Each structure stands twice: as structure tokens, then as C-alpha cells.
Amino acid sequence: MDVARLAGVSQKTVSRVFNKEAYVSADVRRRVLEAAGELGYRRNNAARALASGRTRSIGVVALGTALYGPASLLIGIERAARDTGYALRVVNTLEGDPGGIAGAVDSLLEQGVDGIVISEPIDEEATGGAVTGDVDVPVLVLGAPAASAAARTVTTGVGADLLARAATTHLLDLGHTTVHHLAGPQQWYAARDRVQGWRSALAARGCDEPPLVQGDWSAASGYAVGRELAADHEVTAVFAANDDMAIGLIRALTEAGRRVPDDVSVVGFDDIPVAAYITPPLTTVRQPFDAVAQEGLRLLVHAIEKPGVNLPLAHDPPVDLILRASTAPAPARPVPKRGRGTGSRSRGGPQAPLPSSEDLSDRS
Incomplete structure (x- = not known):
């Protein structure tokens, strides 16, 4: 009552302001909040609950x-x-x-x-x-x-499939013929969503799907898998299901003499704080945690307060690909050398053109 009197509004308007209801002007809302602050008013949630x-x-x-x-x-x-x-x-x-x-x-x-x-x-x-x-x-x-x-x-959803698809598509756009995936443990919904996004990106481009390799979210598991992938020189691009595994993977590749990104490009997932400071800085996709939480609670509060009203449309979370130095165009593949007798040229310099059939007939 005192807040309403000081702000020059009705008690119902004060209630609307504190319940964050619509149809209250910015000026009225400001006056009510300033009056409440001046009087040291705080909502009594226990009374409201009763x-x-x-x-x-x-x-x-x-x-x-x-x-x-x-x-x-x-x-x-x-x-x-x-x-x-x-x-x-x-x-x-x-x-x-x-x-x-x-x-x-x-x-x-x-x-x-x-x-x-x-x-x-x-x-x-x-x-x-x-x-x-x-x-x-x-x-x-x-x-x-x-x-x-x-x-x-x-x-x-938290958009993990969309983010995984964006990460994989980025590597394909750089010219890599396919992308290997270092997956998380498959009892996790998020790990399965990331696999699905990776697969859908490969399928959309008609690319071969390499065998799935799996870690446990830790850098140690990424390192262990990285030692295996480093031995396969057909591997030029890897999408890891989280940044920690990507960091372990990069360590293993580097120790094996596979340069990142010259030989192998790596993309992570999450954008953890340290991702920008490793060598090389990690390209990754940033999870929109705040946006997902805000959207989810918006729907939940609507369901609580308006049980008989259909839920509003849900919005897809944003896709935020953070480009850093761990990805690069696919390395050029060496042209296989042809052996003798297949028309190859000697190292001594250019050869004269082979004689034509007419030349041969003239010599006979």
C-alpha cells in the first residue's frame, strides 16, 4: 500500500510490476521500483504462495x-x-x-x-x-x-546436433574429403546428438563415413585415440565431441609428427576458456547455455502459470562457430609416381615426343 501511494499508482499496478506482467509502461514500472527501493520493500514470497x-x-x-x-x-x-x-x-x-x-x-x-x-x-x-x-x-x-x-x-533441445553439423561442414568446406569423429560416451544424449549431426553433414555431401572412435570426455582419452589416428595418414580432419578430447588429440598428433593444422585439422566442441590459448588455438563450436536455459524456463513458466494455454513456439538455439588456428584447407595429396614403361619421363630433362605412326612408316 505504501509503495502504491508513493508511486502514485494503484495497488494492483504495483502487483503487476512485481509479477512482471505486461501492460505496464516503462515510466510506471520505474516509479514503482524506485518507490519500493526507497521504502526498502521486498516481496513476501511466502504470503504470495499462500x-x-x-x-x-x-x-x-x-x-x-x-x-x-x-x-x-x-x-x-x-x-x-x-x-x-x-x-x-x-x-x-x-x-x-x-x-x-x-x-x-x-x-x-x-x-x-x-x-x-x-x-x-x-x-x-x-x-x-x-x-x-x-x-x-x-x-x-x-x-x-x-x-x-x-x-x-x-x-x-540444446542444439548439439546443429552445432556438430556446423563443425563437420566447416571441415568439408575446407576441402577435406571426409571427417573423422572422436565421439563421447554413447550413453550420453549429447554424445549421440553430436554423432547424428556429424553423420548428417557427411551424408549431405555424399562423403564416406569413417569408423566411429569413442572417448570418455577426458583429454587422456583424446590423447589415446589421437595416437591411433596419427598412424593413419588418410586422416586429415577430426571433429571431437568436446574440447578436452580435442586438446588431448592435438597433443598426440603433434608428438607423432602430424602437424595441426597443416596435416590434420581439428575442431572441438564447447569453447572452454582454455581453448583460445592452446597451441594452436582451437577452432570449436560454442554451446549457447544461457540461451537454452532462458528458452527452456520461458516455456516451463508458461506451463506453470497458464496450464490451459498452448505452449508458445520454441526457438532453435544459435549456432556459433569459433574459427581459430587449428583448421586449414586440406593438404594437397601427392600424385602417385608412375614406373618405367608407363610413359613416365626421366629426371634428365624433357624428352622428344614419341614418333607418330606416319614417322614409323617412313622409316620402314
């Missing part, structure tokens, strides 16, 4: 890992949540725990969350990890097929 029947909280199920991708996506979710007015409650799962996702969802439901985000990159359905119980709140599944029995499930 009035609305909602806790104004969203639960997040995330894999407990220090890997760059999952950790960065969780940070993106936390940033995006600040703009929604909802608090976050995070429950981490462990890789290899078959009941981890279902247990995390049950824990969040007991806390009364209004919606749930499942940011779980590993396919655990085969081992009983899918959410099979009744879930009476909307669920957002990021980067994976829907795996819940929620009454309303929102699924949005």
Missing part, C-alpha cells in the same frame, strides 16, 4: 559433475531463473545411479515445487532411471527425450 497456492519455486535435477557442459548449463538455469521470479531448488544425481532421477524428482515434489527441470545428460531409462511415478507439475526436459510421466512435459 494466496496463489504456489511456492514460486522450481526444482532442478542435475548430474553432479564438474564437466564443463553440464556445469555450465546449470549455471545458465540459475541465471535465467532470476528473471522469472522463481527460486531454484537443486538436487544432484550421480552417474550410474539407476534410480537417481526418479528419487530426485520425488524429493523435489515433497518440497512442493511448482515445476521441475531435468537437466540429466545420461540415458538411464534402460536401467530404470526414467521418471515413472505420477508427477502433477510441469516438467522441462533439457536435451533429451521426454522421460517422465508428468501431466505436462516440455522438451527443448
Whole structure:
């Protein structure tokens, strides 16, 4: 009431401003926020929860890992949540725990969350990890097929297939006849999406698909695979499913005398902070974590607050290819030397042209 009086507006307008509703002018919004700041006003979410029947909280199920991708996506979710007015409650799962996702969802439901985000990159359905119980709140599944029995499930991709296709196409555009792929562990949805993007890019150009090689996301696994690929001089381009494996791969190629990018071009995935500072600086694709999180939470909040309204159209995340010095045009392949008796010229200089049939007949 005091905020409304000081700002010269109605109490309903103040409510609209703090609920971030439309149809409030920028000037009115500014006056309300300035009045609230002057009076030291802060929204009472507990009171709002009692009035609305909602806790104004969203639960997040995330894999407990220090890997760059999952950790960065969780940070993106936390940033995006600040703009929604909802608090976050995070429950981490462990890789290899078959009941981890279902247990995390049950824990969040007991806390009364209004919606749930499942940011779980590993396919655990085969081992009983899918959410099979009744879930009476909307669920957002990021980067994976829907795996819940929620009454309303929102699924949005993280664009890994589009990014992988862009990385592979970049190498093909440089003249490489095909591209090898150092894949991540295939129980990860993201790793499978990157394989699909790589394959679709090769198929679109009619290129042969080399055998898939697989690492475990670590630089050590990239190094081990790199030692094998270095021995094959037909390999001129490699797309690695993350930057860490690409860095290990480059180390192995360099030790084997295969120059990057003169002999072999390498593209990574993620654009981790160190990617710009290795030798050579790594060409990679940057994951749009913030954009994915904002888009996903926009859809989830819509599902929470407007349960009877169709979801708005989802937008594809942007594709951001970061060009650095680890890629170059395909090396020229040496022309095979022809042996004697096949018309080859000697090293002593140009030869006279072979006599024609008429010349031979004149000599007879």
C-alpha cells in the first residue's frame, strides 16, 4: 500500500510490476521500483504462495559433475531463473545411479515445487532411471527425450546436433574429403546428438563415413585415440565431441609428427576458456547455455502459470562457430609416381615426343 501511494499508482499496478506482467509502461514500472527501493520493500514470497497456492519455486535435477557442459548449463538455469521470479531448488544425481532421477524428482515434489527441470545428460531409462511415478507439475526436459510421466512435459533441445553439423561442414568446406569423429560416451544424449549431426553433414555431401572412435570426455582419452589416428595418414580432419578430447588429440598428433593444422585439422566442441590459448588455438563450436536455459524456463513458466494455454513456439538455439588456428584447407595429396614403361619421363630433362605412326612408316 505504501509503495502504491508513493508511486502514485494503484495497488494492483504495483502487483503487476512485481509479477512482471505486461501492460505496464516503462515510466510506471520505474516509479514503482524506485518507490519500493526507497521504502526498502521486498516481496513476501511466502504470503504470495499462500494466496496463489504456489511456492514460486522450481526444482532442478542435475548430474553432479564438474564437466564443463553440464556445469555450465546449470549455471545458465540459475541465471535465467532470476528473471522469472522463481527460486531454484537443486538436487544432484550421480552417474550410474539407476534410480537417481526418479528419487530426485520425488524429493523435489515433497518440497512442493511448482515445476521441475531435468537437466540429466545420461540415458538411464534402460536401467530404470526414467521418471515413472505420477508427477502433477510441469516438467522441462533439457536435451533429451521426454522421460517422465508428468501431466505436462516440455522438451527443448540444446542444439548439439546443429552445432556438430556446423563443425563437420566447416571441415568439408575446407576441402577435406571426409571427417573423422572422436565421439563421447554413447550413453550420453549429447554424445549421440553430436554423432547424428556429424553423420548428417557427411551424408549431405555424399562423403564416406569413417569408423566411429569413442572417448570418455577426458583429454587422456583424446590423447589415446589421437595416437591411433596419427598412424593413419588418410586422416586429415577430426571433429571431437568436446574440447578436452580435442586438446588431448592435438597433443598426440603433434608428438607423432602430424602437424595441426597443416596435416590434420581439428575442431572441438564447447569453447572452454582454455581453448583460445592452446597451441594452436582451437577452432570449436560454442554451446549457447544461457540461451537454452532462458528458452527452456520461458516455456516451463508458461506451463506453470497458464496450464490451459498452448505452449508458445520454441526457438532453435544459435549456432556459433569459433574459427581459430587449428583448421586449414586440406593438404594437397601427392600424385602417385608412375614406373618405367608407363610413359613416365626421366629426371634428365624433357624428352622428344614419341614418333607418330606416319614417322614409323617412313622409316620402314
